[in-house]
Amino acid sequence: MTSNESTINYTESSLCTMASVVKTARQHISSGDQISTWFVGRFMWLIWRDRFLNFHGQYGARLSRKHSVHVRDQKVSRSYLFVTLSPILFSAPNIHLKTMTELWVDKLTLKAPWGDFFSRLNDEWQGHTVYVCFYLFTKVFFRFYFLPPKGLYSPNCQCCLPRYPFE
Secondary structure, three states: OOOOOOOOOHHHHHHHHHHHHHHHHHHHOOOOOHHHHHHHHHHHHHHHHHHOOOOOOOOOOOOOOOOOOOOOOOOOOHHHHHHHHHOOOOOOHHHHHHHHHOEEOOOOOOEEEEEHHHHHHEEEHHHHHHHHHHHHHHHHHHHHHOOOOOOOOOOOOHHHHHOOOOO
């Protein structure tokens, strides 16, 4: 084994499904069914396409999905907006940019790691929305809980100042 990451574009479950389809297609091909030959040809084309994109059998072939077969610049250019907002957002954009550069190599990406990346992002955003909803709820609750009764509020009244800690 030359790498921990596979260069094939399919998950283990989809490859098992392909293998079972080919196994049943063998039985139907012997009876002269033309549709079964189409399935086998389609799967062969999908595997051949992945081998072609990764320069299979060539000098300098891609051995891992994170490595480029072309000479590429390791430094990714960042805009001024990205550089200024990154510290404010606790360097979260830098982490996501690093992950994206590992996923998007030579203008190619694999379906399974891409789906895993977006499911992780979705889980992260759901976690953030829980905290934001809680914060907004408490902000609105305390804002309206400490309102004085109608007619008693005077902007110059010094006794109402401690009742508005959030303003």
